[in-house]
Structure formats: structure tokens, C-alpha cells
Amino acid sequence: MKNIKVYISIMLALLVLPSCDEYLDVKPADTVIPETMEEFRALMTRAYYLVPAENSKLTMRTDEVKFYRWAWENDIASYKDIYLWEDETPAPSTLSFGWQSFYKAIFYANHIIAEGSEITDGTKEEVEQLQGEAYLMRALMHFNLVNQYASHYDLNSSATDKGVPVSTVIDLEANYVPSTVAEVYGLVESDLTKGLALLNVEEYELGKNYRFTKTSANALQARVALYKNEWENALASAKTTLAIKSDLEDLNNSESLIPSEYNSKESIMALEEGIHAAVVNSVFVSDELMGVYDIDNDLRFAKYYSDNGSGSYVVSKGGDDKFRCTFRTAELYLIAAEASAQLDKLDDARDYLNQLKVKRLKPDFYSTEVARIAGMNRAELIKEILTERFREFAFEGHRWFDLRRTTQPEIIHVFGDETVVLQQGDPRYTLPYPQEAINNNPNLAN
Structure with missing residues (x-):
């Protein structure tokens, strides 16, 4: 765990970013635009750091x-x-509770999804892995939000049950209104699919194992299906994950x-x-x-x-x-x-x-x-x-x-x-x- 904390500290020092303390409420100032792989990775590390301790x-x-x-x-x-x-x-x-921190992490993930293809260095595999992690971050944050601040998913009522605001673009002038529970889950599942298509790392070494991988993406997919009572999908994703790691x-x-x-x-x-x-x-x-x-x-x-x-x-x-x-x-x-x-x-x-x-x-x-x-x-x-x-x-x-x-x-x-x-x-x-x-x-x- 010391390795994780040191790594986060080093990466955060590479990039000065807006705090977005009132994300979804006010516009952040003095934005620094990342360009290099190192700067975009620091941005993603910032998103990991912001995940609330609930x-x-x-x-x-x-x-x-x-x-x-x-x-x-x-x-x-x-x-x-x-x-x-x-x-x-x-x-x-x-x-x-961590409402604001969830949306801060989403803010950074959105930037990487939108702008990551403009990275001026880095291999194709590195860029895809990074963007895949951003999609998974956005999926997990929306999934946790909807399961704390909305009623549990019900197939019969999810299309009308009030969920939480969905944030997929960096538009600080937008009117963020709550989406339905079904719409939030729809985004989560879409981001899971997109992220899995990009991720190419199955397991990170200790010190970096806070990051998303193909294995953790499949684990999240299994959890999402479990919460929806989609038993076939839950079983399939669990088996896929265990085929990679079962210790x-x-x-x-x-x-x-x-x-x-x-x-x-x-x-x-x-x-x-x-x-x-x-x-x-x-x-x-x-x-x-x-x-x-x-x-x-x-x-x-x-x-x-x-x-x-x-x-x-x-x-x-x-x-x-x-x-x-x-x-x-x-x-x-x-x-x-x-x-x-x-x-x-x-x-x-x-x-x-x-x-x-x-x-x-x-x-x-x-x-x-x-x-x-x-x-x-x-x-x-x-x-x-x-x-x-x-x-x-x-x-x-x-x-x-x-x-x-x-x-x-x-x-x-x-x-x-x-x-x-x-x-x-x-x-x-x-x-x-x-x-x-x-x-x-x-x-x-x-």
C-alpha cells in the first residue's frame, strides 16, 4: 500500500488540475490542458484518488x-x-456521503474519453488502456451513485424511477437533470462494453493494482448483472473473471x-x-x-x-x-x-x-x-x-x-x-x- 500512495503522490505532482469543487454547479478556473501520455495518466490517477471512501x-x-x-x-x-x-x-x-467526489472523478474520466485520442506520445496500446480505464471509472462512479441515491433496479419500474444525473461530456453550462434508473444502468453497461474493448492489461503489479484491468472490468460486469437479477449474464461474467483469476x-x-x-x-x-x-x-x-x-x-x-x-x-x-x-x-x-x-x-x-x-x-x-x-x-x-x-x-x-x-x-x-x-x-x-x-x-x- 505504501507503493500505491507514493505512486499517487508522484503522479499528482506532475499536473496541476482544477479542483472542480462544485462540479455540476460552477465552472472550474485555470484549467491546465494535458497533452502527453504522462499528463493524461496523471489525470487518470487524479480520478482514482478522488473515488470517495463510502x-x-x-x-x-x-x-x-x-x-x-x-x-x-x-x-x-x-x-x-x-x-x-x-x-x-x-x-x-x-x-x-460522496456525491460531489463521484462527479469529480467522472469529470476527469470524461476529459480522458473526449481528448485521449489527442495524446502526443504513447503507444496505441497505452492510449487504449488509459481510455478503457476512463470508461470503467465513469461506469463504476455512475453505478455507485445510482445504488446509493436511487431505488434499487426494478425491471418493472426502472424506466420511470428517478435516478441520478448522467454526465458524459464536459459541458459546464449544461442543465444536469436526474436520469431514470434504467438510463443510468444503460450508460453503465455501454461504458463497460466500450471500456472492455479498449483494455489490454489483465493484471497490474502491486502498487498499481488500484487501476482498472480486463479482469476488474469483467468483475464489475458481473456485479452489475447481479444487481439487475440478470442471472445468465451474471454467471457468464463471473465465470469469465474466474477463468482469468481464481485464487x-x-x-x-x-x-x-x-x-x-x-x-x-x-x-x-x-x-x-x-x-x-x-x-x-x-x-x-x-x-x-x-x-x-x-x-x-x-x-x-x-x-x-x-x-x-x-x-x-x-x-x-x-x-x-x-x-x-x-x-x-x-x-x-x-x-x-x-x-x-x-x-x-x-x-x-x-x-x-x-x-x-x-x-x-x-x-x-x-x-x-x-x-x-x-x-x-x-x-x-x-x-x-x-x-x-x-x-x-x-x-x-x-x-x-x-x-x-x-x-x-x-x-x-x-x-x-x-x-x-x-x-x-x-x-x-x-x-x-x-x-x-x-x-x-x-x-x-x-
Whole structure:
């Protein structure tokens, strides 16, 4: 991770760029126009750097955490209203979600897409790889935006459901109005197709593995299809990704890494930050999350959590810059398992699930799990796969989206004497547009 930070610092120093602090609202000044491959690569590095760190904030909204009232005062001030889903009138100290940063990253990606063909040096392969990364950046940013600030994709209503503004050109005089959910997904899928046609790197070396590659593009394609319940497409993209990279950390090996570390065997793309130290220091593992592990036989439990001495557990996979993960192979195994189960390919679903479990469980317990899973019907198997996602991806930012795309269950959060209930199907499963963005762009209020 030190290599990544040094590389970003060096590349950012090569180019002075506008901050675009009010992108979609005001025009940036003193724009420097890049011309060389080095300058365009620095522009792309700037886009990577701007990707917002949302995992901490999204995790605080889930059933993974218990916020304890004797946490540091500053941590309480930053996260309490997120934990209690107080989105309409949060305290001024509450951390903001990354609306503006998403659009900043899109701004730079748009410039590379529009102007990258004018690069004065660099090979054809280098230019295509760079532009492919820009298309993938634009796809991922719009995908994350629509899944935070719009209702979950529904085939029957997505053509009319309000989404988020789509930004594909550098036109700072344009009227940015929200597109429908279907239109946003349409752009995401179009950019994925265009980007995949240009990308030619399958895997970057450590220190540059925050960048998009053919492998991570296929992983994103699988995730997009999963969120749309397009099971055939999800399975195909997951299989394509696993054909390129299928390694898993074997937790039976004492030297194994936590799988979400940037340099683990599983890492496909190490871009997005893990949860911050403020969250690690402010929450216990919830009773709901504790309850899905066999504490004695699931090797993840001792790897992912530690006893704080009071009988409560705190998370170990966070609070350090080494925890950076946007895609890793375990996700593709579980996408393939879920899609196979939904398609009634139950033996295939069990096989994908067990390929992960054998790397996570003690051998004797794994044998009993194989027998248990063999007796499951389709509905039971799908439920087990979703529970496995809960175990595997805890505190990595997946849980909020898994809750949104499945049952949107009731969640109860308690802080001191205050108890707040997120009802099943609650509108608060969708974040509101930031008030600052509405103030600056009245089109968002319509």
C-alpha cells in the first residue's frame, strides 16, 4: 500500500488540475490542458484518488454494527446520525456521503474519453488502456451513485424511477437533470462494453493494482448483472473473471492474509478504502453478524474479529491503509453461486459455494457443511449463499447493497437511550440527494 500512495503522490505532482469543487454547479478556473501520455495518466490517477471512501459510512447503516456510546466524542459526532439513519437533518458534524467526489472523478474520466485520442506520445496500446480505464471509472462512479441515491433496479419500474444525473461530456453550462434508473444502468453497461474493448492489461503489479484491468472490468460486469437479477449474464461474467483469476486465500494456512488486503491472493482491484479507524474504534460486531458464524470452526471469525476483553468483539479488517478492495475473487465465486442457484443449476451453485467454504472452514467442519448444503432445496441454498456473503464480506461495504437488493429487512439501532427502527422497505434504504447539491442545482429538487 505504501507503493500505491507514493505512486499517487508522484503522479499528482506532475499536473496541476482544477479542483472542480462544485462540479455540476460552477465552472472550474485555470484549467491546465494535458497533452502527453504522462499528463493524461496523471489525470487518470487524479480520478482514482478522488473515488470517495463510502464503506465506513455505509457499514454504519447496516445490521453489522453496534455503536457504543463511550466511543471517542469526535467519532460519535461524525457517525451517530448515519448510524441512526438521520438523513434529513443530520448534525453539522456528520460526515457527508460522496456525491460531489463521484462527479469529480467522472469529470476527469470524461476529459480522458473526449481528448485521449489527442495524446502526443504513447503507444496505441497505452492510449487504449488509459481510455478503457476512463470508461470503467465513469461506469463504476455512475453505478455507485445510482445504488446509493436511487431505488434499487426494478425491471418493472426502472424506466420511470428517478435516478441520478448522467454526465458524459464536459459541458459546464449544461442543465444536469436526474436520469431514470434504467438510463443510468444503460450508460453503465455501454461504458463497460466500450471500456472492455479498449483494455489490454489483465493484471497490474502491486502498487498499481488500484487501476482498472480486463479482469476488474469483467468483475464489475458481473456485479452489475447481479444487481439487475440478470442471472445468465451474471454467471457468464463471473465465470469469465474466474477463468482469468481464481485464487483464494486459504485461512487454514497460518500465513494467509485477510482477503480484503490490497496484496492478498484474491485482490482483483485495490481501489476503494476499507473502513476507517474511527469505525473500528467505535463499534462492536452486532449480535446478528455474530450469529451467522460457527465461532469455533469458521476460520474467518478469529481472522476478521478480536475480543476486546469485555466479551464483545471488534473488527480487525479495517483501520489500516492496507485494506483496499473494490473487487476480489471471493465475490465472483458467490456471484456464480447465487446466479447458478437462481437458474436452478443447484449442483453448480453448491460447487461454487463449497470452493469458497473449503478455504474458510476447518476441514472436519467443512465436511459437515458439504453434507448440510447437499440437502438444501433451491430456496434454502439461495438463503445460504446470501448468508455466506454476510459472513465473507462483513465490514467491506457490500452489506448495505445486499440488504437493498434483497429483502430490505427491518433493522434496529440503539444508541444510549435512543432506539431507531429502519422499517422493512423503508425509504431510508435510499440516500437523499445532498441538500447542498439541491441548493446549487434546482433541477435535483424536481
